[in-house]
Amino acid sequence: MTNDENLRHLLESVAKGNISSDRAFEKLKNLAYEPVGEFAKIDCDRELRTGFPEVIWGQGKTPEQITQIMQMMREKNPVVMATRINPDVYSLLQPKVRGLQYYELARICAISPQKIEPKYYGTISIISAGTADLPIAEEAAVTAELCGFKVQRLWDVGVAGIHRLLNNRHVIESASVLIVVAGMEGALPSVVAGLADCPVIAVPTSIGYGASFGGLAPLLTMLNSCAAGIGVVNIDNGFGAAVLAGQILRTAEKLRLASSQEWG
Known part of the structure; x- marks a missing residue:
């Protein structure tokens, strides 16, 4: 059946009482x-x-x-x-x-509206290893903001100068979810995950010399990390990292509301 025919059949089923309005609503979401x-x-x-x-x-x-x-x-x-x-x-x-x-x-x-207020609890903190990684980091940051999440940025704190990261521990400690963007050898997410008590989403970038193979080297480093609690998205996928971070916060919010109703 075509989409129009499916919709007509669904409405007729509701009218005849063959399907509940709640069930019809669930089906409409897929039509x-x-x-x-x-x-x-x-x-x-x-x-x-x-x-x-x-x-x-x-x-x-x-x-x-x-x-x-x-x-x-x-x-x-x-x-x-x-x-x-x-x-x-x-x-x-x-x-x-x-x-x-x-x-x-x-x-x-x-x-979009000129100003989008955050509509979810929590903070997505986005950390980039180098300035060259900023297009991917900003893709994640802007995506998250447009989707209604509070975002905190920390740029250019790669492992070659680890004191830059350690001097900004508050960004890690205040985060609900961390997105860590790095090219070259891709070591930064492992370091951050060793300091964080929240999920870490690692984003490998295609930035690096020839042996980084267009982002494959940092991708493999992140996949092989010895630090626990890291999820890895595809090379240069700042957008996907932001959506995953958002889903984590939305799930936490649903659980919080369910818990308050259960115990309220």
């Missing part, structure tokens, strides 16, 4: 999508299912495709985000998309 031309199908209810709306992967899409997708998504979401948008692409999008904001270092375009 809705809207086509954009012949090149995209927007997952309208992803936020209902996962807690986060669909985000546009900008790399490889034409400015016209991104424009049409953003215009469609803004009708249903207070925040619409596109990642991996280079400045030249943004210059073509900006006149066509009203209210578009650009975070150049993070390479993110967004339609």
Whole structure:
């Protein structure tokens, strides 16, 4: 059946009493999508299912495709985000998309309120080893902020000058979740995890000399870490690290609310 036919069948089932409204709501979360031309199908209810709306992967899409997708998504979401948008692409999008904001270092375009207040408990602290890792670290930071999380940044504290990290222990100690971004040999997440009492998400970057193999060396270092409590995302995946950190905090919040209801 087509999406329209599925929806009609579901509504008829509710009307006949064959299915409860709660069960229908659960099914609706997996039904809705809207086509954009012949090149995209927007997952309208992803936020209902996962807690986060669909985000546009900008790399490889034409400015016209991104424009049409953003215009469609803004009708249903207070925040619409596109990642991996280079400045030249943004210059073509900006006149066509009203209210578009650009975070150049993070390479993110967004339609969003001018100021987004955190709507979840906890702090996501993001630590980068070097200045060259900042595009990936900022991708994580901006993603987390646009999704409604409080973010704390600490840049350029790699292991080559470990005193820089140790002089900022408060950033580690005050974090609810840590995202640690590093290229070269990728040792920083192991050091941070040895100091932290919260989950650590390691992000390997493609920054480094030839033997780092475009990020493979730090990826393997992070996967082989002797420090416990580290999860590793893919090379240069600041976006994925932010979403994972957000899911950890959202799960903690659900458990906190469930506990308060149980004991209240």
